[in-house]
Amino acid sequence: MPLSNRIETAMGAALASTLADTAPARLTSALTYATQPGGARIRPTILLSVALACGDDRPELSDAAAAALELMHCASLVHDDLPCFDDADLRRGKPSVHKAYSEPLAVLTGDSLIILAIETVARTAALDPARASDMLLTLTRCTGAPYGICAGQGWESEPQIDLSAYHKAKTAALFVAATQMGAISAGHDPEPWYDLGALIGEAFQVADDLRDALLDETTLGKPVEQDHLHGRPNAVALLGVKGAYERLSDILAGAIASIPSCPGEAALAEVVRLKAKSIMPKMPAGHRA
Amino acid sequence: MPLSNRIETAMGAALASTLADTAPARLTSALTYATQPGGARIRPTILLSVALACGDDRPELSDAAAAALELMHCASLVHDDLPCFDDADLRRGKPSVHKAYSEPLAVLTGDSLIILAIETVARTAALDPARASDMLLTLTRCTGAPYGICAGQGWESEPQIDLSAYHKAKTAALFVAATQMGAISAGHDPEPWYDLGALIGEAFQVADDLRDALLDETTLGKPVEQDHLHGRPNAVALLGVKGAYERLSDILAGAIASIPSCPGEAALAEVVRLKAKSIMPKMPAGHRA
Structure with a gap:
């Protein structure tokens, strides 16, 4: 299966888990809107490429990791587009989530996608608890504070920017997550x-x-x-x-x-x-x- | 140790992990501001009380779960206070995070606290992978979509509210997380x-x-x-x-x-x-x- 199919299938499966008869329909619709159609899916493509280079002996793990990483990236785009950050009206050629839905729903979409990303990796513990746990801790380290994309965005609110720390956290962290989670998913250091x-x-x-x-x-x-x-x-x-x-x-x-x-x-x-x-x-x- | 000490110690340890020489100082300061001093800490108190009722044989697990649950609750308060939701100037007797810091930092504080909460539970996999994984999936189910607090808040953007689903997700979900994570931390169903x-x-x-x-x-x-x-x-x-x-x-x-x-x-x-x-x-x- 081409990598792009693996990524879209895994993301679709993750998103399907947010649907329910008793779910708020606009929020669940916004979750799909924020993630499909995607951009280049470059981070999950790198993740799967590294997994394949390492043998990819558990594709269920690498697929879940790839979907989770892209969901996290989409979450960051939704929050970055908010009026208090970039105030972006457009994203990937269509209205940004806060423009298409509302600002409250954009905040909740980002929050829900972060949690869905984590959940997607956490579910793989049933297949391989050790790899799941290492992938999760890599994902949280590369997204939260002090070294992840939240910290990277946080540097923009500082009076003095540590440029090296800023670029590492804001841009490089998710690529480090891609290569490291890819390796872990296939049992490599x-x-x-x-x-x-x-x-x-x-x-x-x-x-x-x-x-x-x-x-x-x-x-x-x-x-x-x-x-x-x-x-x-x-x-x-x-x-x-x-x-x-x-x-x-x-x-x-x-x-x-x-x-x-x-x-x-x-x-x-x-x-x-x-x-x-x-x-x-x-x-x-x-x-x- | 009284439960309140256990909760504050565990939260302090979690927050300490967000500090680094190369961290954006205003964001890390906002993380502490948003979580200390706390309110009644009622959710982690219930969690630890259930753990104790079940024997509390791994207090490192119940402490981490209690801290994580309260961090998640604090994250929800920071985002709920934002101008696009409740537009609250005050929280627990002091300016809300977006008033004391800024709106961008309030969004990032909520995001970072969600990730920190997850990370705090994920770290316990080294002690007990099966319980850690069950606690994590309980926490994500009770916070994301379709059944968690994000979905609960999402109902407020619907033209028609399913009141039962709304209350279950918005208010009850974190109490269900409290009782269920408390039980899991002590090895109970x-x-x-x-x-x-x-x-x-x-x-x-x-x-x-x-x-x-x-x-x-x-x-x-x-x-x-x-x-x-x-x-x-x-x-x-x-x-x-x-x-x-x-x-x-x-x-x-x-x-x-x-x-x-x-x-x-x-x-x-x-x-x-x-x-x-x-x-x-x-x-x-x-x-x-």
Whole structure:
């Protein structure tokens, strides 16, 4: 089964567990709305790719972990879109949850998806209590405080930002969860898989900085300068557009080099290369060497 | 150790795990602010009382479960106080989290406390994987959708409310979590403990209805009539003040009668009687028989 089918099937099964005759229908509808159709499902794809590279001997575990990770990611998007954060009217080409439903339902949708994500992993304890428990503690560490995505978002309310801690928590944490939960689901030690997740996360961050900077160039019609970059240091501000592209290539080479020795090492390197290509913004003509 | 010490010690240990040199300080401060000093800690007190009635052979498990349940309750209060729900400026005599910190930090505080609650239970898998997993699935069922407190709050966004499902999810669910997690933590079957939790939850609901109605009488200087009761059927609207008191007594008698046979049955009945007394609003002179 292609990975995308595995992910959608596992997410569908998780969401089905929130339905009941005596459930509030608008909330359960919002849970589906917030998660389908998805974006690139890049985190669960990496998770399953790592699981496969490690032998994937218990696909029920890796499927549940993949669904849980994507549900958690969707929860973070719903809350990030709220008026008190990004105040985003649109998400994945349709109205954001608070626009389509209401702000109360958006808060509850995020909360419910967090709990559903956890529940989805917790249910696998019946199959393998040790792996389930390790996957759960990885998921909570990568999502809560002090090191997870909640902490990452929390840095934006600080008077002084620790940029390294901020990027690690806000962007890299869920990729670390992807590589480590993938390894655990297949009975492998998660420790050697930390670097791959952290480096993919860093690559995402630099790619985002590049996209923002190039968008500013296009929409503002001006070349990128430090003061256009929302006043916050980032890869483009520090290294320029060309330098940021070089940095991105270096990080991705490091990510591939960091893949621990495992049965599916070569195939996984290919997946990382393909995903890297898909996130790399096209370099504008003016910046080519 | 008195139960209140056990609860505060366990909550303190859970909160300490959110501190780190590289954590966003305002968020971690808000986590403590939202949870200390506490209210009556009635849910974890019931949980520990049930654990003790069942022998409490693994107090590390019951302590973790008690802390987790109270953290989850605190998370729900922080989100319920948000401007888009109750818009409450005060909570437990001090500014609510969004007033004291900010709305973004209040959303993140609730999210982080949900994850911390789960993590606190998940860590006990190292001591007893089977009980940890049963406690976790009880906690997620009683907090998410379709039957937990998220669903309970979700009913308030429905055009038609299923009142029985609403009260069960919004109020009773966390009391069911209290009795069932208490039993599981001590190695007992949770099933026979459902009724006690559900009935205590129902008693809380009727006591709340009475408090609201009596407050209306005091502040409005008018006797309680159905149309004063915020347009939503409740025990006082259905039964009158005296009838609601009688109903409350009946529910509490039923709760005590429902206690499953266990070593500490009599002591637990006494705890329920005392807690019941503490939530029972004083009947005003005009309504006495």
